[in-house]
Amino acid sequence: MISTNQAEPVVIHVVPPNGGGVDRYVRDLCSVRTGDVIAHVSIDQVVLEQQSPARFDIAGDAPSSANAFDALGVTGSLIHAHSTLAPCRGLIKRLQSSAPSLRYVVTLHDIMFCDPNCDAEEQQARLAFVRAASAVIVPSSYIAALATDQLMHGVPITQIEPGLAHHQTINAQRSAGAPTQSVFPIAIVGALGEHKGRDFLLDVVAALPKDLQAVLIGYTDGQITPGWLVENKLWLHGPFQPENTSALLDAYGCEAVLFPNRQAESFSYSLSDVWRAGRPAWVPDDGALGQRVESAAAGWRYRKDANATEVAALMTDCLSNQAQVIELGQNAARAAERLPSIEQFVNQHNDVYRAHACNIKTAINPIDRPESLPHAEMHLNATFFRAELIRLANDLRFSTSKIVELSGELATLATHYAARGAHIERLDEALINRDKSIAQLIERLDEALINRDKSIGELNARLTRSHALLLATQQAHATDVAKLTDDVQQTLRIAHRFERALSYLPRFLRRWLLGRADKHNPLNSA
Numbered sequence: 001m002i003s004t005n006q007a008e009p010v011v012i013h014v015v016p017p018n019g020g021g022v023d024r025y026v027r028d029l030c031s032v033r034t035g036d037v038i039a040h041v042s043i044d045q046v047v048l049e050q051q052s053p054a055r056f057d058i059a060g061d062a063p064s065s066a067n068a069f070d071a072l073g074v075t076g077s078l079i080h081a082h083s084t085l086a087p088c089r090g091l092i093k094r095l096q097s098s099a100p101s102l103r104y105v106v107t108l109h110d111i112m113f114c115d116p117n118c119d120a121e122e123q124q125a126r127l128a129f130v131r132a133a134s135a136v137i138v139p140s141s142y143i144a145a146l147a148t149d150q151l152m153h154g155v156p157i158t159q160i161e162p163g164l165a166h167h168q169t170i171n172a173q174r175s176a177g178a179p180t181q182s183v184f185p186i187a188i189v190g191a192l193g194e195h196k197g198r199d200f201l202l203d204v205v206a207a208l209p210k211d212l213q214a215v216l217i218g219y220t221d222g223q224i225t226p227g228w229l230v231e232n233k234l235w236l237h238g239p240f241q242p243e244n245t246s247a248l249l250d251a252y253g254c255e256a257v258l259f260p261n262r263q264a265e266s267f268s269y270s271l272s273d274v275w276r277a278g279r280p281a282w283v284p285d286d287g288a289l290g291q292r293v294e295s296a297a298a299g300w301r302y303r304k305d306a307n308a309t310e311v312a313a314l315m316t317d318c319l320s321n322q323a324q325v326i327e328l329g330q331n332a333a334r335a336a337e338r339l340p341s342i343e344q345f346v347n348q349h350n351d352v353y354r355a356h357a358c359n360i361k362t363a364i365n366p367i368d369r370p371e372s373l374p375h376a377e378m379h380l381n382a383t384f385f386r387a388e389l390i391r392l393a394n395d396l397r398f399s400t401s402k403i404v405e406l407s408g409e410l411a412t413l414a415t416h417y418a419a420r421g422a423h424i425e426r427l428d429e430a431l432i433n434r435d436k437s438i439a440q441l442i443e444r445l446d447e448a449l450i451n452r453d454k455s456i457g458e459l460n461a462r463l464t465r466s467h468a469l470l471l472a473t474q475q476a477h478a479t480d481v482a483k484l485t486d487d488v489q490q491t492l493r494i495a496h497r498f499e500r501a502l503s504y505l506p507r508f509l510r511r512w513l514l515g516r517a518d519k520h521n522p523l524n525s526a
Contacts, residue, residue, distance in 0.1 A: 008033060008035070008350055008353060008354070009076070009077030009078050009353050009354065009357035010035055010036060010037065010076040010077050010078075011033065011036045011037075011076055011077070011078045011079070011080050011353055011357075012036070012037050012038075012039055012076040012078070012079050012080070012095070013026050013029070013030070013036060013037070013038045013039065013080045013082060014039050014041055014079060014080070014081050014082060014083070014088045014091055014092055014104075015038060015039070015040055015041065015082040015083065015088070016040075016041060016042070016082070016083045016085060016087070016088060017040045017041070017042050017047070020191075021109060021162075021266075021267065021268075021269050022082050022083070022109050024162075024242070024269055025082070025107070025109065025139075025162055026038060026082060028162070028163055028165065028342050028345060028346070029345075029346055029349060030051050031342065032342065032343065032346040033051075033346060033349075033350075034051045034052045035051065035052070036051060036076075037049065037050055037051070037076060038051075039059065039091065041083075041087045041088050041091050042087060043087050045058060046058070046059040046091060047059065076102075077102075077353075077357035077358055078102070078103060078104070078105065078353055078356055078357040078358065079092055079095060079096075079102060079103070079104035079105075080104065080105055080106075080107070080349075080353075081104050081105070081106040081107070081129075081133070082106075082107055082109060083109070083112075084106065084108070084112060084113040084126040084129050084130060085112065085126075086122070086125070089125065089126075089129050092104050099358075101358045102358055103134040103356050103357070103358060104133055104134065105133055105134050105135040105136070105137060105352055105353075105356055106129070106130055106133040106135075106136055106137070107136075107137040107138070107139070108130070108136060108137070108138050108139075108143050108147055108266065109139065109266055109267075110266050111143070111146065111263075111264060111266065112126070113126050113127065113129075113130050113147070113150070114126070114127065114146065114150045127150060127151065130147070130151060130155070131151055131155055133155065134156075134356040135156050135158060135352050135355070135356055136151075136155050136156065136157045136158070137157075137158050137159075137160050137349070137352065138157055138158070138159050138160075138266075139159070139160065139161060139162055139266055139267035139288070140159070140161070140266060140267045140288035140291065140292070141159065141288075141291060142264070142266065142287050142288040142291050143266045143267075143288065144157055144159050158348075158352055160340075160345065160348045160349065160352075161267070161339060161340055161345070162267055162269060162272070162339075162340075162345060163339065163340045163341055163342040163343075163344060163345025163346070164272050164273075164276060164336060164339040164340070164341070164342075165243070165341075165342050166341065167243035170243060170244050170247045171247060172240070172244040172247035172248045172251055173251055174237070174248075174251050174252060175226035175237045175238050176226055177226050177227065178215075178226060178235055178237070178252075179235070182213055182235075183213070183252075183253040184213050184214060184215035184235065184252040184253055184254055185212060185213070185214075185253065185254060185255040185256070185319055186208075186212060186213070186214035186215070186254065186255070186256065186257075186258055186315065186319075187214065187215050187216075187217055187249055187252065187254035187256070187257045187258070187274075187279070188201060188214065188215070188216045188217070188218070188257065188258050188259075188260065189217045189218060189245060189249075189257055189270045189273065189274055190217075190218045190270045191218050191219055191220070192216060192218060192219070192220040192221075192260075193220070193221055194221070194262075195261070195262060195263040196260070196261055196262075196263075197259075197260030197261045197262045198220050198221060198260075200260045200262055200308060201216075201234075201258070201260040202229075202230065202234070203307075203308030204258070204260060204308045204311050204312050204315075205230050205233050205234045205312075206230070206233070206308070207308045207309045207311075207312035207313075208233070208312045208315070208316065209316060212315075212316065212319070213232070213233060213234070213235070214233065214234045214235070214258070215234070215235045215236075215237060215252045215254065216229060216234060216235070216236045216237060217237045217240060217245065217248050217249070217252070218236075218237065218238075218239070218240065219236060219237075219238055219239055220236065223236055224238060224239060225238055225400060226238045235252075237252075242269065242270075242273050245270075245273040245274065245276070245277055246273070246276060246277035246278075249274075249277045249279055250277075254279065255279070255319060255325050255329075256279055256280050256281065256282065256299070256315075256318065256319065256325060256328075256329075257274045257279050257280075257281045257282070258281070258282045258311075258315065259271065259281055259282065259283045259284070259289055260311075261283070261284055261286075261287075261289060262284075262304075263287075264286050264287025264288070264289075265287045265288050265289045266287070266288055267288050267292075268288060268289055268292070271283070271289060271292060271293075272336060272339055274332070275296070275298055275332040275333065275335050275336035275339075276333070276336040277332075278329045278330065278332055278333040278336075279329055279332055280298055280299040280300070280325060280328035280329050280331070280332050281293060281298065281299035281300075281332070282299060282300050282301075282302060282311070282314065282315055282318070283299060283300075283301055283302075284301070284302060284303070284304040284306075285301040285302065285303060285304055286304035290304075292335075296331055296332065296334075296335035297328065297331045298328055298329075298331040298332035298335045299328055299332065300314060300318055300328075302314055502514070
């Protein structure tokens with residue numbers, strides 16, 4: 001058993017595991033009250049967080065344990081409830097059953113303690129839980145009035161405004177990809193869900209003049225990475241740490257901040273952060289937002305049922321009056337200076353704790369487990385969660401940019417692939433045409449070969465006929481030559497005999513006969 005020597009009673013903070021303003025509130029308390037314990041309560045599980053040393057453990061079967069203190073492994077002098085919902089009520093009831101003298105105080109962080117949308121039985125259970133508290137703490141006069149109206153009897157109500165920590169100035173930059181030349185006179189700060197006015201904001205932005213751009217310093221349902229939420233109208237910065245609010249408003253050149261809430265706020269840490277940055281705000285005339293802005297004269301109020309066009313017109317008109325923007329911004333800075341410091345905020349709680357703590361020995365029993373939950377802090381501590389969310393958003397942005405880059409490369413490859421496919425089709429078509437041409441050439445060659453063979457056949461036939469004719473001619477010529485030779489020989493023989501006969505004749509007679517013969521020779525007449 002580790003004794004706690006702090007003068008203040010050990011407080012068990014019972015909180016729902018939904019982060020947001022409740023987590024910031026409790027973290028601010030525990031930043032000073034390091035001996036306190038936080039019990040994160042969900043429907044079927046309790047996670048116990050010790051501050052020093054930092055440790056997270058599942059608290060056994062605490063939701064059903066007969067001895068809840070043993071199951072939790074912790075004892076304290078007082079319980080501080082930060083929710084009126086059933087899981088938190090159930091745990092506190094079991095803790096009190098283990099120590100009947102143990103009391104609890106409750107902070108009404110929102111209007112859920114009198115939510116008209118829940119059934120009558122649950123609504124009465126929440127109100128009864130608040131009435132049974134030793135003290136009720138409220139963050140604003142709006143919740144104080146609402147609690148007084150709903151509780152309707154002498155429950156002590158203490159108003160403690162959440163403190164504002166003083167942080168060193170940080171040189172925060174615009175998110176990656178944000179247009180560097182653009183000025184964003186309008187800002188919206190925080191995580192924007194449906195009840196925070198996400199849809200209403202989109203309608204307001206659509207109704208703004210084209211030359212007015214806005215930036216959401218935060219994120220919204222469906223988008224946490226930087227980028228245009230509305231093209232060229234509403235830029236989304238992404239997750240951020242609250243201490244960077246002022247530097248980011250400066251980086252984007254923001255003049256005023258819009259709160260598009262459609263549900264009444266109990267306080268609004270974001271408004272405090274905006275005021276510390278010296279920016280006035282547009283808020284609905286409902287809940288703590290309207291009351292705080294009216295009281296500090298640090299902004300403008302619009303009707304809670306005003307439509308988007310009316311709000312856009314109000315914002316445009318306000319921004320045209322720069323003197324008023326500056327004056328209200330100065331009022332905002334002064335209002336932030338009047339907010340309590342974290343030390344003052346904790347001291348006010350200490351007064352409440354001392355007044356209602358019981359005399360149970362304050363001790364923290366070490367949890368009998370070798371290791372605490374290794375990843376619980378980034379889920380249950382909003383400071384670490386935001387840091388983790390920023391890291392994840394940056395990783396997602398990088399992954400998205402790589403996807404875009406790779407998609408471009410893939411598109412280029414697809415184009416090249418399509419071009420290659422087209423080229424292959426052209427080559428296939430050329431091959432088909434080549435094959436057709438080859439087939440036609442083969443067909444023509446076959447036809448030429450047939451014609452050649454036919455011509456050769458005809459030529460051979462002609463040669464055969466010519467050869468036969470030649471042979472016949474040669475044979476006839478040989479016959480003629482033989483006959484001529486025979487005729488010549490006969491003529492020569494006759495001539496020889498004639499010559500011999502002439503030689504026997506007298507000379508004159510021989511001469512007369514030769515002359516006569518020459519006279520009748522046809523050759524000589526020719």
